[in-house]
Amino acid sequence: MSDKADFDYFMSCLIKAGTKIDSHYFKLPVAGAEKPIFREQVYCYELYHQLRCILGDDFPYKLDGEVDKAAHPILKGAKKPDFIVHVPGTMDRNLVVIEVKSANEKTRINGIRADLQKLRSFLDTAKYYRAIMLVYGDSESSLPKRVRCEIDSLPREHAEHILLIWHKKPNAKPEVIK
Structure with missing residues (x-):
C-alpha cells in the first residue's frame, strides 16, 4: 500500500474507534466532585485500546503511545507526542503523529501552539506523512475553531499536513474540521 492508502485506512479505523469510546473515558467521575472531569490520559488509553483492536495485527505500522524521543539520535530534544504510528527502527516509514487535547475551558492557546x-x-525532522490534532469533548467549545485558526496560520507546508479532528461526544463519530 502507499502512504496515502495506509493513512486513509488508519483514518477509517480512528473514526471507528471514536464511536466506541463511552462517556466514562470522556469525563471521569471523581469522588466528591459535583461533575465528572476531563482526563486526557484516560481518553488516550481508551483510544489506544480501541485503535489496537480495530487495526489488528496485519496493519504494517505499530501504534505507540507517549514514546519519549528525547534520547533519539535524530529527534534530539523532541517531546513525547500522544501517539505515533510508525515502523520502529526506521525513519522512512513514519505514518502519523497525534496530539490530543480536551475541549475544556482551561485548555490554553499556548499549550495548543506548543503541541502544533x-x-x-515530527513532520519536518522525522518525515511523518501526516499529523493530527485531536480535540475531544464539549460540543459547545470554541477550542476547535481556535485550533483551526492556529493551524491555518502555519506555513502552508505544515498546515496542509496537519488535520484537526473533533470528537464532540462519547460514542459519536469524530469529524475532520476543515
Whole structure:
C-alpha cells in the first residue's frame, strides 16, 4: 500500500474507534466532585485500546503511545507526542503523529501552539506523512475553531499536513474540521 492508502485506512479505523469510546473515558467521575472531569490520559488509553483492536495485527505500522524521543539520535530534544504510528527502527516509514487535547475551558492557546510546534517538528525532522490534532469533548467549545485558526496560520507546508479532528461526544463519530 502507499502512504496515502495506509493513512486513509488508519483514518477509517480512528473514526471507528471514536464511536466506541463511552462517556466514562470522556469525563471521569471523581469522588466528591459535583461533575465528572476531563482526563486526557484516560481518553488516550481508551483510544489506544480501541485503535489496537480495530487495526489488528496485519496493519504494517505499530501504534505507540507517549514514546519519549528525547534520547533519539535524530529527534534530539523532541517531546513525547500522544501517539505515533510508525515502523520502529526506521525513519522512512513514519505514518502519523497525534496530539490530543480536551475541549475544556482551561485548555490554553499556548499549550495548543506548543503541541502544533511538536507536530511540525515530527513532520519536518522525522518525515511523518501526516499529523493530527485531536480535540475531544464539549460540543459547545470554541477550542476547535481556535485550533483551526492556529493551524491555518502555519506555513502552508505544515498546515496542509496537519488535520484537526473533533470528537464532540462519547460514542459519536469524530469529524475532520476543515
